[in-house]
Amino acid sequence: MTTLPIGQVSEQSGVKVPTIRYYEQIGLLPTPPRTEGNRRLYDGDDLKRLAFIRHARELGFDVGAIKALLSLQDHPEQSCSEADAIARSRLVEVRERISRLRALERELERMADHCEHTGTVAACHVIETLADPTHRHGRLDD
Amino acid sequence: MTTLPIGQVSEQSGVKVPTIRYYEQIGLLPTPPRTEGNRRLYDGDDLKRLAFIRHARELGFDVGAIKALLSLQDHPEQSCSEADAIARSRLVEVRERISRLRALERELERMADHCEHTGTVAACHVIETLADPTHRHGRLDD
DNA sequence: ATAGGTCCTCTAGTCACTAGAGAAGCAAGA
DNA sequence: TCTTGCTTCTCTAGTGACTAGAGGACCTAT
Numbered sequence: 001m002t003t004l005p006i007g008q009v010s011e012q013s014g015v016k017v018p019t020i021r022y023y024e025q026i027g028l029l030p031t032p033p034r035t036e037g038n039r040r041l042y043d044g045d046d047l048k049r050l051a052f053i054r055h056a057r058e059l060g061f062d063v064g065a066i067k068a069l070l071s072l073q074d075h076p077e078q079s080c081s082e083a084d085a086i087a088r089s090r091l092v093e094v095r096e097r098i099s100r101l102r103a104l105e106r107e108l109e110r111m112a113d114h115c116e117h118t119g120t121v122a123a124c125h126v127i128e129t130l131a132d133p134t135h136r137h138g139r140l141d142d
Numbered sequence: 143m144t145t146l147p148i149g150q151v152s153e154q155s156g157v158k159v160p161t162i163r164y165y166e167q168i169g170l171l172p173t174p175p176r177t178e179g180n181r182r183l184y185d186g187d188d189l190k191r192l193a194f195i196r197h198a199r200e201l202g203f204d205v206g207a208i209k210a211l212l213s214l215q216d217h218p219e220q221s222c223s224e225a226d227a228i229a230r231s232r233l234v235e236v237r238e239r240i241s242r243l244r245a246l247e248r249e250l251e252r253m254a255d256h257c258e259h260t261g262t263v264a265a266c267h268v269i270e271t272l273a274d275p276t277h278r279h280g281r282l283d284d
Numbered sequence: 285a286t287a288g289g290t291c292c293t294c295t296a297g298t299c300a301c302t303a304g305a306g307a308a309g310c311a312a313g314a
Numbered sequence: 315t316c317t318t319g320c321t322t323c324t325c326t327a328g329t330g331a332c333t334a335g336a337g338g339a340c341c342t343a344t
Contacts, residue, residue: 019331022333037341038340039341057331059201059239059246072266073268076266088254098244101236112230126212129194131193131197160302160303161302199300287343287344289343290341290342293336293339294335296336298331299330299332302329303328304325308321309320310321310322
């Protein structure tokens with residue numbers, strides 16, 4: 001089984017060294033074993049976990065939400081209803097994000113296309129694109 | 143034309159009062175006119191702008207990215223190529239986020255469905271769902 | 285054995301808020 | 315008009331999630 005020092009894990013996961021230590025400190029990463037000389041040793045699972053955390057953070061999930069998601073992974077023995085509740089509530093959030101991002105995507109596409117075809121700047125309506133779906137009157141995109 | 147005090151704007155936009163003042167301070171919001179008694183006065187445009195900022199932040203865009211998006215809206219006279227560059231680079235980012243969120247959505251759906259149908263906890267593979275598309279071998283989900 | 289790199293802990297700084305203190309403004313009733 | 319209570323004002327300090335730096339230990343290669 002391959003083990004990696006923190007620098008390698010950092011490089012391969014895209015998470016900076018101090019951030020990895022920080023994640024350990026706040027309990028997002030398990031405390032890894034150490035060498036004789038007190039250096040942290042990681043394995044492939046840690047690598048994947050870190051990459052997951054990085055992407056989830058980039059998508060705007062806070063540490064609490066990420067902990068909840070990882071707990072699904074970490075505790076397959078937990079009650080079905082509990083896991084289900086976590087998965088479902090995250091699912092609602094994820095779907096809302098997707099629909100907002102799609103609206104923004106369409107607006108940016110429209111602007112880029114307009115520019116390409118006419119050589120002029122399109123009126124920009126990005127502000128409308130992220131309107132709160134729960135407050136909207138029109139239909140929601142699919 | 144209706145004007146609103148900061149408290150109303152806060153309530154209707156979902157952005158807290160100190161946060162609104164903070165956005166003014168860092169230049170995300172224009173400095174509003176004041177009453178005789180030195181209180182800020184906002185209008186409907188400010189309201190929309192604030193709601194946009196809130197949603198964009200929730201989606202994980204940082205202030206710099208939001209400024210760039212708002213600049214498209216604010217400066218229709220700017221060069222086409224500049225606006226286009228901003229729109230296109232945001233577009234790439236937005237599409238990547240969408241595809242990752244969709245992968246996560248599918249995994250959460252799978253888990254919720256599994257629980258519903260079998261009454262047992264599904265093996266959770268959320269970690270795999272956000273893998274870096276640029277490092278993946280399989281095809282990307284549209 | 286020593287030079288250069290990686291790692292250690294600890295403290296402090298950054299970004300984007302968020303909460304609190306203390307004072308001034310304003311609206312409504314006694 | 316005065317006062318009670320709410321909103322707003324500015325300013326300072328605290329939070330969450332990093333991020334950078336100091337000072338020192340470890341480790342590899344020559």
